[in-house]
Amino acid sequence: MxxxxxxxxxxxxxxxxxxxxxxxxxxxxxxxxxxxxxxxxxxxxxxxxxxxxxxxxxxxxxxxxxxxxxxxxxxxxxxxxxxxxxxxxxxxxxxxxxxxxxxxxxxxxxxxETDVLERSLRYALERKRSEEAIRRQTHELQRNEKLLRQLLDIQERERQLVAYDIHDGFVQDVVGAKMMLDSLEHKLEATDESRIRLATARELLQKAIDEGRRMISELRPLIIDEQGIVEAIHYLINEEQSKGDLSLEFHHSVRFTRLPRLLEGALFRIVQEGLTNVRRHSQAATASITLVQREGGISLCIDDAGIGFDAARISDDRFGVRGIQERARLFGGTAKVQSSPGEGTHIEVEFPLSEADLEDV
Ligand SMILES: Nc1ncnc2c1ncn2[C@@H]1O[C@H](COP(=O)(O)OP(=O)(O)O)[C@@H](O)[C@H]1O
Ligand SMILES: [Mg+2]
Known part of the structure; x- marks a missing residue:
């Protein structure tokens, strides 16, 4: 041998x-x-x-x-x-x-003696090999996470660019066109056939404006970049409330005005996903969002008293709740999803936040 x-x-x-x-x-x-x-x-x-x-x-x-x-x-x-x-x-x-x-x-x-020495050396070698393999894998994992954060950043940035483009280009043009048609209305007789067509054209343009604004808000509402996460959450709540009879409360106690862009994006997406889930799945009539700044971190809670679900049994093809957990993890934070059938849902996300994070903004 x-x-x-x-x-x-x-x-x-x-x-x-x-x-x-x-x-x-x-x-x-x-x-x-x-x-x-x-x-x-x-x-x-x-x-x-x-x-x-x-x-x-x-x-x-x-x-x-x-x-x-x-x-x-x-x-x-x-x-x-x-x-x-x-x-x-x-x-x-x-x-x-x-x-x-x-x-x-x-x-x-x-x-x-020989066998002790031999065994000690062989075990040492094996253990070291496993340690090395784990170290390599950990390193690889860290690299992948960094890459993922960069991709998320790029995604947020592109969404921001497209949102601005739609806002400053498409929506502005259509708003301009509609204003022109608005100004024509009083020039036509009430009985004029063209007046009906004009009204239809104006309606179509209004729809296009609404659609453009909807696209912007789904991409990345300009308010995040202009006014920060607290205002963006207010905005999201208004949007959600306008879709049905869900009533939402927002409590916040923060000292920052702005956060790093990536973190603002992550918080926004988490609230967006949380609220969409409340509306789609919870059957609750009310829900609340709480954003609190603590020593060294921020915590965000989304609560509803709806039908709840079994968080351990989310099917593999659903990405909303998992996205919340992944985002939290990627920014060094944690996400707790507490829910059980009939018990409502409590999502609690904690992000670390250092003075340096706030200085860079
Ligand atoms: N607030 C909630 N109340 C009740 N059920 C929920 C809630 N949030 C999530 N769920 C359940 O968890 C599942 C997974 O949610 P999610 O990962 O966001 O995927 P999706 O919303 O696309 O179905 C949902 O299909 C729903 O059954
Ligand atoms: Mg969802």
Whole structure:
């Protein structure tokens, strides 16, 4: 059977101890251990920089370094190689401390036998590999989240641009055209056939204006960028109330006037989704929104006393509630969705907010 070869660097100033370790590993039977040694921390670090090793056995007391610091200095140099610490009899406390700081294991000198040493090194290697894999995945996840935040930002910005375009171009033109037709009305006789056509044309133009305004408010109401999130929520509430008989309350207690654009966008989308859900699903006649600024953060609650739902059983093809949770998470916050059939729904989103966030606005 072809056995794996593992390169081990023993950093140990006592040549006798180093030789003993090499001898113990030479009769290991689960892998071939190629053992090299260094007598000082500096020469060990130099070897590790030049060459690739699978594991390090480290004596904590060396001519150029002693105690836990030996381990800390080595670890700072070589993050990816697992380190097993060698401590003297009576020094177990030190060994344990090294493990707490990230050493894979500690062995007591003079008390190790081949199988213990072998197992310790192999486990160290496996554990380190898993740690590395987790670290890589975490890093990847962080990168993806950053990307997602950037995409959300781009999306908000584009919506803002399109909203402005519709507002300043399309809607302005149609409003102008309608005003002209309005001014013609009194010039026509009440019986004039054209007067009826004119009225129809004016109605059509009014519809186009309303439609344009609806599109703007769904894209990104200009009021967010002009007056901030509190006014934007007032606006949203008016819009929602004009659609039916839902009655909404808004309580707010904040000291900021403006928040970072991305955060304003996130809060707005959360309120928008929350209110749409209340109207569409809750059957409640009233609902409330609460926005509070606290020390170091803001919290936003959306409450209704409607039919409620089982938040743990939202089907995979629904994205509203999940979008609320994702947005909160992406901005370092949390979202609690408390609801159960017959109990109404309470959504609570918390965002961290630092002084620096407010200064950048
Ligand atoms: N305020 C609410 N009251 C009652 N049920 C709700 C409420 N909000 C959400 N739901 C339920 O949760 C489901 C998922 O909501 P959501 O993720 O926003 O998707 P969608 O609104 O597109 O259905 C809804 O279909 C509805 O059954
Ligand atoms: Mg929804």
């Amino acid at each position: 072809n056995q794996q070869t593992l390169r081990v660097l023993v950093i140990e100033d006592n040549p006798g101890d180093a030789r003993l370790i090499a001898a113990l590993l030479s009769v290991a039977n689960t892998a071939v251990f190629a053992v090299e040694s260094a007598e000082t921390l500096a020469s060990g670090i130099a070897r590790l920089r030049d060459d690739k090793f699978d594991a390090v056995l480290l004596d904590l007391n060396l001519p150029d370094s002693s105690g836990l610091q030996t381990f800390l200095d080595l670890q700072a140099e070589i993050e990816s190689v697992p380190i097993v610490v060698l401590s003297g009899l009576g020094d177990e406390e030190l060994g344990l401390r090294a493990v707490k700081e990230g050493a894979q294991d500690y062995l007591i000198k003079g008390k190790v």
